[in-house]
Amino acid sequence: MTRLIILDRDGVINEDSDNYIRSVDEWIPVPGSIEAIGRLSKAGYTLAVATNQSGIARGYYPMSELEAMHDKMNHLVQEQGGHIDCITFCPHGPDEGCQCRKPETGLVDQIEQRLGLPASGAWFVGDSLKDLQCARRKNCQPVLVRTGKGERTLAKGEELEDVPVFESLADFTDHLLGHP
Known part of the structure; x- marks a missing residue:
């Protein structure tokens, strides 16, 4: 099995908002x-x-603000002795017909190309049905967290068969690494 883990961002790594995370100050880790x-x-x-970062297409924040959010995320992870190997994002709106949203x-295709690793078999941790669907299309192992939009996704109950559900990314990590 691959040692690749793919993470959604909003709702998994940082708190989500129905009004979008529009600034580095609004980017608050879960x-x-x-x-x-x-x-x-x-x-x-x-x-x-x-x-997915459709807030760019919607004009809610510029690319420079997204870069600042990712810089903050990377810096915080590095302070914990970690490293995010690749960040991919879709800047398009939902009606643009792109292949990245x-x-x-x-x-995930971009991740495979940049890292030279297959995504098949990788864990894909998300909080929405779109995350789970993307994971399945690439033969990843979908995981749902209850943070972000996870509770709403659970309430809808669509396409959740055989999808493990965890309270948070930290809970999933405890399970995966075999210790609390």
Whole structure:
């Protein structure tokens, strides 16, 4: 099995908002998520982020602000002794017909190309049905977390068969690494 773990961003790594995360100040980690990424990295996993960021297409924030959010995320992870190996994002709106907006697989295709690793068999941790659908299309192992939109996704109950559910990224990490 591959040692690749793909993470959605909003709702998995950082708190999500129905009004979008529009600034570096609004980018607030989910409790325990940064530490979890550090632990996974130190355990030898390759970590990638695949995130839809339609707020760019909608004009809610510029690319420079997204870069600042990712710089903050990377810095916090590095403080925990970890490393995010690849970040991919879709800047398009939902009606643009691109191939990178989840549930399409373009972001995962980019991860495979950049890292030279197959995504098949990788864990894909998300909080939405789009994340789970993308994971399945690339033969990844989908995981749902209850943070972010996870509770809403659970309430809908669609396409959740055989999908493990965890309270958070930290809870998933405890399970994967075999210790609390």
